[in-house]
Amino acid sequence: MGEVLIQAQDICKSYRTGRESVRVLHGLSLELRRGEAVAVVGPSGAGKSTLLNLLNGLLQADSGQLQLFGRDTAWLDDNGWSEWRRTRIATLFQEGNLIPTLTVARNLAFRCALAGRETNGEQKLLEALDIDATADRYPDQLSGGQRQRAALACAFAMQPALMLADEPTGSLDENTARRVMPLFFDAVRERDLGALIVTHNTExxxxxxxxLELRDGVLRPWDSVTSS
Ligand SMILES: Nc1ncnc2c1ncn2[C@@H]1O[C@H](COP(=O)(O)OP(=O)(O)OP(=O)(O)O)[C@@H](O)[C@H]1O
Ligand SMILES: [Mg+2]
Structure with a gap:
């Protein structure tokens, strides 16, 4: 069994807007190891994106314990979280996250540089995602699905230990989605990556x-056959 990457216990998170408080996660637990791809499904508003942003340190839980890479995150400061986001934790945001003033190729190179990685194999990555023709374009010159694939290429190029993907195939047609999926499973196998993938794509x-299904603030095993 691979090293435990995520160990989350009893996580609670509410948002406060004015006088109102929205309880999103209450008592959520999760374990994820290297070499494992775990899918998270759940209705809109259930807290899936919130969960990913707690795991990459952009949000803080109200209570509960979170260990990443065997370290208690309670002691981690902003610099520590930033370092992990640069080098170890790739987040593929629902709305995509490319730098608008850089071309696709330069976005890739920048992410590699931030992570302290050599750039190599980027062309192959773009070809595998069928966006090699867009390498010299800026993000606003791409379609939504191309942008999503370019963001995915950046996330893979940084060679993270942990990939948090929020609807990675959300803007893709069925065939393109099928082309993208093996990238996750190859990386999980070959690079011993741990992947937490929020998706509505049952395939x-x-x-x-x-x-796993996120519902009523907690994660439970999900059976795609008996659930609908
Ligand atoms: N900054 C915020 N302030 C207040 N409420 C928020 C904030 N962000 C999210 N919420 C609320 O928290 C709940 C969970 O939101 P979240 O974005 O995590 O859901 P989700 O499962 O990712 O949904 P979707 O499938 O639509 O992306 C929702 O009710 C949402 O309205
Ligand atoms: Mg979401």
Missing amino acids: LARRCDRM
């Missing part, structure tokens, strides 16, 4: 090692 979810 992608089923190909993961485990499927």
Whole structure:
């Protein structure tokens, strides 16, 4: 069994807007190891994106314990979180996250440089994602699905230990989504990556090692056959 990357216990998170408080996660627990791809499904508003942003340190839990890479994150300061986001934790945001003033190729090179990685194999990555023709374009010159794939290329290029992907195939047609999926599973196998993939795509979810449903503030095993 691979090293434990995520160990989350009893995580609670509410948002406060004015006088109102929205309880999103209450008592959520999760374990994810290297070499494992775990799918998270759940209705809109259930807290899936919130969960990913707690795991990459952009949000802080109200209570609960979170260990990443075997370290208690309670002691981690902003610099520590930033370092992990540069080098170890790739987040593929629902709305994509490319730098608008850089071309696709330069976005890739920049992410590699931030992570302290050599740039190599980027062309192959772009070809695998069928966006090699867009390498010299800026993000606003791409379609939504091309942008999503370019963001995915950047996330893979930084060679993270942990990939948090929020609807990675959300803007893609069925065939393009099928082309993208093996990248996750190859990286999980070959690079011993741990991947937490929020998805509404049941094919992608089923190909993961485990499927979890986020509902009522907690994660539970999800059976795609009996659930609908
Ligand atoms: N900054 C915020 N302030 C207040 N409420 C928020 C904030 N961000 C999210 N929420 C609320 O928290 C709940 C969970 O939101 P979240 O974005 O995590 O859901 P989700 O499962 O990712 O949904 P979707 O499938 O639509 O992306 C929702 O009710 C949302 O309205
Ligand atoms: Mg979301």
